[in-house]
Amino acid sequence: MAEGPLPAAPVLQLAGVRKAFNLGLPTEVEVLHGIDLTLRRGEFCALIGPSGSGKSTLLNLIGLLDRPTAGQLLIEGQDTGALEDAALTQLRGRSIGFVFQHHHLITAFTAAENVMMPLLLDRGWPGEAMRRVAESLLERVGLARWRDYPVNRLSGGQQQRVAIARALAMDPPLVLADEPTGNLDTKSADAAFDLMREFNRSRGTTFLIVTHDPRLARRCDRIIEVVDGRILSDAPVAALAAPAFPPAG
Numbered sequence: 096m097a098e099g100p101l102p103a104a105p106v107l108q109l110a111g112v113r114k115a116f117n118l119g120l121p122t123e124v125e126v127l128h129g130i131d132l133t134l135r136r137g138e139f140c141a142l143i144g145p146s147g148s149g150k151s152t153l154l155n156l157i158g159l160l161d162r163p164t165a166g167q168l169l170i171e172g173q174d175t176g177a178l179e180d181a182a183l184t185q186l187r188g189r190s191i192g193f194v195f196q197h198h199h200l201i202t203a204f205t206a207a208e209n210v211m212m213p214l215l216l217d218r219g220w221p222g223e224a225m226r227r228v229a230e231s232l233l234e235r236v237g238l239a240r241w242r243d244y245p246v247n248r249l250s251g252g253q254q255q256r257v258a259i260a261r262a263l264a265m266d267p268p269l270v271l272a273d274e275p276t277g278n279l280d281t282k283s284a285d286a287a288f289d290l291m292r293e294f295n296r297s298r299g300t301t302f303l304i305v306t307h308d309p310r311l312a313r314r315c316d317r318i319i320e321v322v323d324g325r326i327l328s329d330a331p332v333a334a335l336a337a338p339a340f341p342p343a344g
């Protein structure tokens with residue numbers, strides 16, 4: 096018999112994933128040069144790397160917003176390369192939540208309407224069930240009393256919390272966040288980050304968070320570093336050398 100606990104099931108598997116863009120030049124420009132990556136259930140990961148290194152491109156592929164030019168990408172064991180566009184869209188809606196830097200909320204809609212949006216797109220949800228999901232998520236992110244306010248009446252930090260609630264609406268196994276705290280002050284950034292961590296702990300949701308903030312990256316379980324379209328390092332945070340002068344607090 097195997098010793099120790101079995102590793103958690105993979106939520107995401109990439110093997111040899113490449114992405115090239117056709118910029119109208121005679122040859123395509125490749126920006127991801129063969130990415131191998133496995134994320135398991137319950138992992139809370141930071142994706143770091145210099146600007147232009149391919150982080151957003153990688154997130155767009157993982158989020159099924161775009162297709163790789165080569166390689167394999169499996170979501171919960173399902174090979175996405177074989178799927179037609181409609182099936183890909185459905186898989187994306189059910190399996191992946193998104194949090195963007197500029198939240199991408201519908202600003203004229205209320206907080207509750209925004210959180211319900213993924214359920215509406217999934218179709219067939221009774222209105223009452225959608226409202227229950229939205230209410231309980233808004234409660235969890237501390238915005239119950241803002242439920243019926245249009246989101247453009249909320250602060251930047253509150254809007255990002257609505258976006259996090261929306262990302263969790265379908266209870267997806269994987270949430271992708273592209274610089275989710277990039278636009279926020281330190282206090283709101285911490286609040287948004289803590290919320291994602293709470294959902295990770297309580298639901299076992301896997302998170303992949305692009306961040307430029309080393310302080311937040313170190314609070315993840317694992318740091319994946321992309322440089323020039325390749326994974327340069329990938330290590331559990333506990334295994335990284337502690338900084339010589341840990342930041343206060």
Ligand code: ADP
Nearest residue numbers: 116118126144145146147148149150151152153
């Ligand atoms: P990061 O998020 O790490 O800053 P990106 O993934 O946005 O980096 O970009 C990586 C490289 O891919 C950059 O050189 C960028 O110009 C290029 N790129 C990204 N998206 C496209 C696109 N749709 N068409 C052409 N080039 C792109």
Ligand code: MG
Nearest residue numbers: 150151152273
């Ligand atoms: Mg980016």
